[in-house]
Amino acid sequence: xxxxxxxxxxxxxxxxxxxxxxxxxxxxxxxxxxxxxxxxxxxxxxxxxxxxxxxxxxxxxxxxxxxxxxxxxxxxxxxxxxxxxxxxxxxxxxxxxxxxxxxxxxxxxxxxxx
Numbered sequence: 001x002x003x004x005x006x007x008x009x010x011x012x013x014x015x016x017x018x019x020x021x022x023x024x025x026x027x028x029x030x031x032x033x034x035x036x037x038x039x040x041x042x043x044x045x046x047x048x049x050x051x052x053x054x055x056x057x058x059x060x061x062x063x064x065x066x067x068x069x070x071x072x073x074x075x076x077x078x079x080x081x082x083x084x085x086x087x088x089x090x091x092x093x094x095x096x097x098x099x100x101x102x103x104x105x106x107x108x109x110x111x112x113x114x
Contacts, residue, residue: 021054030046033075050069053066063078
């Protein structure tokens with residue numbers, strides 16, 4: 001790896017193949033970390049609906065290593081935040097342009113937001 005490359009955005013590991021599987025973030029915000037440990041600092045965050053390519057899902061139970069297709073950041077995230085793109089029953093039809101908004105579990109304003 002070239003020393004000039006940003007490690008946060010460079011997809012480089014010798015122990016895995018470069019064939020990844022796409023997953024969609026299914027929670028509001030998923031943290032992306034340099035190591036599979038919640039006590040270490042964040043490198044980025046993945047937002048609801050973004051696509052995350054998973055390249056390693058077996059070396060650390062509960063964690064997957066991959067790359068965000070939105071900003072190209074590479075790191076570890078929790079498996080509970082992901083859903084395979086092939087399982088998409090409801091693909092995103094709208095993009096939220098506000099800095100913050102509510103996330104409703106059903107298409108009904110009477111349900112409390114998450």
